[in-house]
Amino acid sequence: MPDTTLTIDELTQLVTRIFLNAGVTPAQAGPVAQVIVAGERDGCKSHGVYRIEGCLRTLAAGKVQGQAQPVLQQDEGAIIRVDAGGGFSPGAFDLGAPLLARRAQDLGIAALVINNCTHFSALWPEIEALCDHGVAALAMCPSYSTVAPSGGNAPLLGTNPFAFGWPRPDKLPYVFDFATSVAARGEIELHRRAGTPLPEGWAIDRDGQPTTDPQEALDGAMLPFGGHKGSAISTMIELLGGAMIGDLTSRETLDYLGTTDYLPHHGELLIALSPERFSAGRPGDPFARAETLFKAISGQGARLPSQRRFAAREVSQRDGITLSGEEMARLTRLLDDPRV
């Protein structure tokens, strides 16, 4: 099959239909398709259409509930909570996000807890959605225990992503979203397939010794970024995005699934902050002052995070998204038969 170019809308409809055909409710399928297409659109192949099979495999194993309806709970406080009912996270996020932004604007700061979800998306689509509401936002969640704490010798922490965004009027937001491990597990897998050694400092073997052998690393543990500092942040994510919100830690997630073949089941914590509320009564416009900072960063040749992603997005919006013949054949097959 030759390469195929689709508009963003066409690809979103195609991916949505794959999930609908697999028995996922429209309320879940649409948001799931949107985050998958956002990954593909932004040149993040690792979070693009490649993810569909993992979703369908997890669905077939009964480890995610395609028929679940996310349920919103809120009181007068600063916590909005959505129980995903074992379903995919994006629909739950979409339900809670506008309320989170409004609550942050009312109170200054507020939190959204997503419980009981299957999480497979990057965090930046959520961060961008919140920034679109004019609030700054933080997001974090556990994953599977594949990372050793700094100074340790065995998997315990997850690759625990940490993301932040700041809204920029009339521009795409300042957004970062990274794993708190040095590298992603997929990158180690790529080295294994290519037969190339890992850079030093990525991983330890089963005995807790530093290794550059990809297979030994996969049998052992990955390491946190930035030594004890990254390890501490990753531990914070287990506490806030796991124990505190009453959802699974990375070790509990892996114990529950028994394998990393299925997408992880746990919760997520998002925090939104209103720059208007925080700057009230103080000199200066926080948005204009942030632009001064961004200009100083770019001015010395440093790149703001997400710029590569935004450039890819511009191309996709203008020229569409091109999938390889192999990718297109797989999607077409999954449309008729969601078995993977």
Next chain:
Amino acid sequence: MPDTTLTIDELTQLVTRIFLNAGVTPAQAGPVAQVIVAGERDGCKSHGVYRIEGCLRTLAAGKVQGQAQPVLQQDEGAIIRVDAGGGFSPGAFDLGAPLLARRAQDLGIAALVINNCTHFSALWPEIEALCDHGVAALAMCPSYSTVAPSGGNAPLLGTNPFAFGWPRPDKLPYVFDFATSVAARGEIELHRRAGTPLPEGWAIDRDGQPTTDPQEALDGAMLPFGGHKGSAISTMIELLGGAMIGDLTSRETLDYLGTTDYLPHHGELLIALSPERFSAGRPGDPFARAETLFKAISGQGARLPSQRRFAAREVSQRDGITLSGEEMARLTRLLDDPRV
């Protein structure tokens, strides 16, 4: 003069008197002395009595207001604000902290903004104080621009500390507090004095090239920890703890002071989260589940952050704090004459 051993209370009284004699109000002097003695007590010499002279020098230069009264502002929302009036931060923190904890327990999450302060203390004493109220807490603030963003070539960001704490029933809390630069400026200064090269990756020279020469590093810029990830976190701190709260960024702080000889003037952001509120209605006790995580970390030989500090504290509480003859002579002199 021989070494002198003082109880924690005796040293606190001595340091308080030094600040009172220098014309600082009791409301500011007590909290300042407490954080300085906490540093000395915990074996953090870099935040101990060594800091007194920097405080007095900043006072003499009129860059901190020893007579300022911190002013509390609050509404029905989730933001507590204390304007330090140009005074030292600890008194402002002490005024706002109990209200922050209570507001977090009421709403689930809340923030304390300290504006217009001179900041010289580590963040962990504040984090520990909030954990004593039973809430988890985050703290961050800018400093002076001495750190280049990842990929950049000149100082722009500060060493911007980031701290987090989780309360542990009947135990000292889980606490981390670190600079988002690879190393502290003081560590580079120590290498310069000792005539030893810096480890690679600490700094760049004036031309933006990697250097291991301490003087070239001091003339150039430090680097963020963890490459682009640490750089992104440091940028987040400039945004949230500077632009958003309507207070100075690290570059503005250095522009305002014109030198790093005085303590930095800026603001601080603290966020408190109530584990009871976040876990309400969910299975499991968040505190017990956190202990399971800590046990798994320690169980594989990894150290929880702050353990060295807590061990030093135990010794100080039992045996008192021993100051060298030179340190004691300096304190005695400052008691009579605060000119430095």
